[in-house]
Amino acid sequence: MKDISTTEQLDNPTVVSGLMEITTDAPDAEPVLLSVRDVSHYYGNRIGCRNISLDLWPGEVLGIVGESGSGKSTLLNLLAGRFPPAAGTIHYRDGEGILHDVNKLPEAVRRRLLRTEWGFVYQNPRDGLRMRVSAGGNIGERLMACGSRHYGNIRGTALDWLSKVEIAGDRVDDHPTAYSGGMQQRLQIARNLVSSPRLIFMDEPTGGLDVSVQAKLLDLLRQLVRQFNLSVVLVTHDLVVARLLAHRLIVMRRGEVVEAGLSDQVLDDPHHAYTQLLVSSILQG
Numbered sequence: 001m002k003d004i005s006t007t008e009q010l011d012n013p014t015v016v017s018g019l020m021e022i023t024t025d026a027p028d029a030e031p032v033l034l035s036v037r038d039v040s041h042y043y044g045n046r047i048g049c050r051n052i053s054l055d056l057w058p059g060e061v062l063g064i065v066g067e068s069g070s071g072k073s074t075l076l077n078l079l080a081g082r083f084p085p086a087a088g089t090i091h092y093r094d095g096e097g098i099l100h101d102v103n104k105l106p107e108a109v110r111r112r113l114l115r116t117e118w119g120f121v122y123q124n125p126r127d128g129l130r131m132r133v134s135a136g137g138n139i140g141e142r143l144m145a146c147g148s149r150h151y152g153n154i155r156g157t158a159l160d161w162l163s164k165v166e167i168a169g170d171r172v173d174d175h176p177t178a179y180s181g182g183m184q185q186r187l188q189i190a191r192n193l194v195s196s197p198r199l200i201f202m203d204e205p206t207g208g209l210d211v212s213v214q215a216k217l218l219d220l221l222r223q224l225v226r227q228f229n230l231s232v233v234l235v236t237h238d239l240v241v242a243r244l245l246a247h248r249l250i251v252m253r254r255g256e257v258v259e260a261g262l263s264d265q266v267l268d269d270p271h272h273a274y275t276q277l278l279v280s281s282i283l284q285g
Ligand SMILES: Nc1ncnc2c1ncn2[C@@H]1O[C@H](COP(=O)(O)OP(=O)(O)OP(=O)(O)O)[C@@H](O)[C@H]1O
Pocket: 043, 046, 047, 048, 049, 066, 067, 068, 069, 070, 071, 072, 073, 074, 075, 237
């Protein structure tokens, strides 16, 4: 049975209130995947993020940039339904076209989405991997969570994914502790992508890595995004990473969005003084 307690089927779009931006899509336009309206979150008196609205379409990479403490991770965690916003709404359209209110997802549904349709890539691969399970097991576990049972198939798929992320097959039985930081991050990506998710959340995926390892990982991510038509919400403080991966950017400062637009536009012709400062500090650095 479908989880319809907190979801709405858009057979008749007009039945869903408060979603004008979604329901007014042109008939032949691809429906929006994630729609966020006026979302805020506070830690006590401190602003985590405030009045954020954004849309994400299938196959699109949206970069969230801004200095440390600007609210990037807070927003990302809100989008992934990790905690509810103090105000605002987040809607996600699943593979069957059902619209979910992410704030009202029952835990079981949220977990199902996280297993099947979503991925979350952490800056620190230790947070996204099981360090006491072999690399193959890390990938296989996610497949089993999606219903795979045949050991041979699971191992075959795990090996296939190790090769996709450029890890030699003879490392399949190693634990991630025996991997380098870059390999761990690639393994985390394989574990996330093996179940063909539609939407990946990434928080500084190349943050902890050496520059040369970072460059290789960026290449790989670009290739995977294109190959699997992934939608990604990418948090990064690194404008080089943002330009390479993201189609569109939002720039955050003190919890608010100060500028948004196509990546090249925002980075080549920043309008807000804060974005100009961010861009010029990169040029000087
Ligand atoms: N668990 C928490 N408790 C209290 N305040 C928090 C907590 N997490 C974040 N904050 C505050 O919320 C604001 C936004 O933090 P957030 O972690 O979202 O920023 P960020 O842009 O991801 O920073 P960074 O680039 O350093 O990861 C900051 O002022 C931060 O101090």
